[in-house]
Amino acid sequence: MKDLKYLIxxxxxxxxxxxxxxxxxxxxxxxxxxxxxxxxxxxxxPRSTANIPPEEEDSRSRLxxxxxxxxxxxxxxxxxxxWYFQVVRNQILTSxxxxxxxxxxxxxxxxxxxxxxxxxxxxxxxxxxxxxxxxLLTALYQHFFIEHNRGHHKNVATDRDPASARRGELxxxxxxxxxxxxxxxxxxxxxxxxxxxxxPVFSLHNEMLRFQFWQAGWLIGIAxxxxxxxxxxxxxxxxxxxxxxxxxxxxxxxxxxxxVLPSGRPEPVTPAHSWNSNHEMGRIFLYELTRHSDHHYKAxxxxxxxxxxxxxxxxxxxxxxxxxxxxxxxxxxxxxxTRLDRxxx
Numbered sequence: 188m189k190d191l192k193y194l195i196x197x198x199x200x201x202x203x204x205x206x207x208x209x210x211x212x213x214x215x216x217x218x219x220x221x222x223x224x225x226x227x228x229x230x231x232x233p234r235s236t237a238n239i240p241p242e243e244e245d246s247r248s249r250l251x252x253x254x255x256x257x258x259x260x261x262x263x264x265x266x267x268x269x270w271y272f273q274v275v276r277n278q279i280l281t282s283x284x285x286x287x288x289x290x291x292x293x294x295x296x297x298x299x300x301x302x303x304x305x306x307x308x309x310x311x312x313x314x315x316x317x318x319x320x321x322x323l324l325t326a327l328y329q330h331f332f333i334e335h336n337r338g339h340h341k342n343v344a345t346d347r348d349p350a351s352a353r354r355g356e357l358x359x360x361x362x363x364x365x366x367x368x369x370x371x372x373x374x375x376x377x378x379x380x381x382x383x384x385x386x387p388v389f390s391l392h393n394e395m396l397r398f399q400f401w402q403a404g405w406l407i408g409i410a411x412x413x414x415x416x417x418x419x420x421x422x423x424x425x426x427x428x429x430x431x432x433x434x435x436x437x438x439x440x441x442x443x444x445x446x447v448l449p450s451g452r453p454e455p456v457t458p459a460h461s462w463n464s465n466h467e468m469g470r471i472f473l474y475e476l477t478r479h480s481d482h483h484y485k486a487x488x489x490x491x492x493x494x495x496x497x498x499x500x501x502x503x504x505x506x507x508x509x510x511x512x513x514x515x516x517x518x519x520x521x522x523x524x525t526r527l528d529r530x531x532x
């Protein structure tokens with residue numbers, strides 16, 4: 188019964204559905220839930236360091252319940268996104284309504300789309316990997332499938348990884364560096380793969396090229412069906428989703444670095460190279476993404492068996508609160524640089 192707690196995560200898409208249906212005062216429901224109500228609950232609720240017993244991990248990782256929890260996010264994502272396009276095309280919205288619905292749907296693109304795509308993208312099943320790519324399509328960020336799995340996990344907590352924030356780096360500069368660097372890395376990774384396989388780079392064997400065709404087709408289709416309002420909305424919700432992802436990247440690895448060994452290579456990735464959060468509400472709503480230290484230590488572990496590890500550095504707040512603080516550099520640096528000094532000392 189305790190696993191039913193993950194059903195709480197569906198309150199996020201429910202808030203978006205209510206916002207689209209009622210509009211007016213409800214238009215900001217998803218934003219208020221994500222960055223108002225959840226942070227308040229996290230301040231009140233105790234953190235949990237409890238782990239699944241090792242002898243239960245194998246059976247728990249094979250439970251279909253947890254897979255279905257993730258799979259349901261795909262139809263919910265597309266339902267909400269297409270409903271949003273319908274609303275912005277056909278309804279007369281105030282500026283406040285449009286902004287609330289756009290930010291709210293963008294949060295859905297980030298949380299239901301990119302976040303769940305991230306979990307499924309680490310699976311070996313072609314079916315689950317295909318779902319991951321479809322979810323990333325709404326964010327126009329399909330290259331994440333390549334760069335995250337083959338680049339970020341290899342280079343995390345080094346200067347070679349654009350998604351690992353440096354100490355004292357402003358969030359806005361990090362956005363620019365991570366977005367552009369991740370894009371370039373994905374092209375290079377795919378080029379290296381094809382050259383190693385003896386296949387032409389400029390061909391449909393190149394998944395990055397296929398991603399560009401899919402994303403261009405997505406935008407053209409939206410423009411044809413929902414007009415310029417729909418196209419503008421598609422770009423805006425993708426932008427919100429992307430910035431949400433990159434802000435989470437900023438929080439997850441801020442200031443942490445792997446030591447360079449005498450061989451010139453970085454030390455192996457350990458739980459000490461990612462910030463961890465045991466705040467219960469964020470763990471539920473993001474399908475345990477906040478137990479990020481164990482995820483990087485062993486990326487094949489499914490979300491339902493991710494562990495708290497004592498050697499991992501701990502965020503003082505949950506993800507939603509940390510995202511808000513990251514937008515206020517003096518406050519973020521004061522809190523996190525002090526904690527970083529204690530972590531690396």
